Amino acid sequence: MAGPRDEIEALIALMSRLPGLGPRSARRAVLHMLTRREGLMAPLARAMGEVAAHARECSVCGNIGTAEICEICADPRRATGEICVVESVADLWAMERGQAFKGRYHVLGGTLSALDSIGPEELGIPKLIDRTGAEGVTEVILALNATIEGQTTAHYIAEALEAQEINVSTLAQGVPIGGELDYLDDGTIGAALRARRKF
Amino acid sequence: MAGPRDEIEALIALMSRLPGLGPRSARRAVLHMLTRREGLMAPLARAMGEVAAHARECSVCGNIGTAEICEICADPRRATGEICVVESVADLWAMERGQAFKGRYHVLGGTLSALDSIGPEELGIPKLIDRTGAEGVTEVILALNATIEGQTTAHYIAEALEAQEINVSTLAQGVPIGGELDYLDDGTIGAALRARRKF
Numbered sequence A, B: 001m002a003g004p005r006d007e008i009e010a011l012i013a014l015m016s017r018l019p020g021l022g023p024r025s026a027r028r029a030v031l032h033m034l035t036r037r038e039g040l041m042a043p044l045a046r047a048m049g050e051v052a053a054h055a056r057e058c059s060v061c062g063n064i065g066t067a068e069i070c071e072i073c074a075d076p077r078r079a080t081g082e083i084c085v086v087e088s089v090a091d092l093w094a095m096e097r098g099q100a101f102k103g104r105y106h107v108l109g110g111t112l113s114a115l116d117s118i119g120p121e122e123l124g125i126p127k128l129i130d131r132t133g134a135e136g137v138t139e140v141i142l143a144l145n146a147t148i149e150g151q152t153t154a155h156y157i158a159e160a161l162e163a164q165e166i167n168v169s170t171l172a173q174g175v176p177i178g179g180e181l182d183y184l185d186d187g188t189i190g191a192a193l194r195a196r197r198k199f
Ligand SMILES: [Zn+2]
Pocket: A058, A059, A060, A061, A062, A063, A069, A070, A071, A072, A073, A074
């Protein structure tokens, strides 16, 4: 089955590069689209092409949007003097879904890694330091992942901000809502115990 | 987060209509693409748009390709006098992956259903009857799903072909290769027992 099928096979190969889709599920997704060419496949191709053409990193915070400066940075109500530092745009979106943070962000785009030659410059940490002065920031919240790399990077940023009069905080560690102790790793249980509060 | 994010949210909504992707995994897939706009998102959009524009049902068998007549129907080596009847293009592709069938196909596009007003005409069964004469078909293999709907449809087709001198066969039922009896439903075990052969 070569020839006409090649275009379709090429599409399946591209689809299988998406997270959560293996070769089998990519094929199933393409077959699904093939029987809905007008209703799903063509609109999806258009939407994807437009986002690919228009999407860009916000020049201030690194969030992805379709303008030079993202919605959040452009919103004067979010000039709260708080910057939340996250590793990725995915983490920024997760924070936004939490609807608890009203300030602005700084997206690192990774964590410090000597092995991959990712230093403070690559993560825009000097730019973050500049922002704290320029935007009158009073608090920097380090919302990095609870991994060794995330915490190493958090420590580096906290030290870099030490010279300034800025509160540096980090997310609380503990048992997630709905979390069953039995399924939590020991580190989380230990952290939750140490941070215990009066009931 | 409205405005620029709307385009991205619309894309996530479309992606979440693909089988195997829910809202969460669709968002993750879009974020993955957003950080690979040149390398993955734009090529994927192009490939998808091209397939959406070029893909069409084969006018003979119903397979999906990019030509009026599909690769299989156009291949003279596959004029073996055998037609394999399948419910969907997905099943046709599955048969092809098996690499055991060398003839041609007839894709029904569903099963008979009084409830959904799907009759023989909607499934192209009269056309299948015509093909058996025109293509000198000696055997029709009913490779329909082992569901009530699939088997009802298979019986209907077998009866419709009765007047012609054509062998009508169906796929063997039994234990799949690598299948553990413990995980098989009772019907499969019963069918495998009844169809047992000398070891
Ligand atoms: Zn921004």
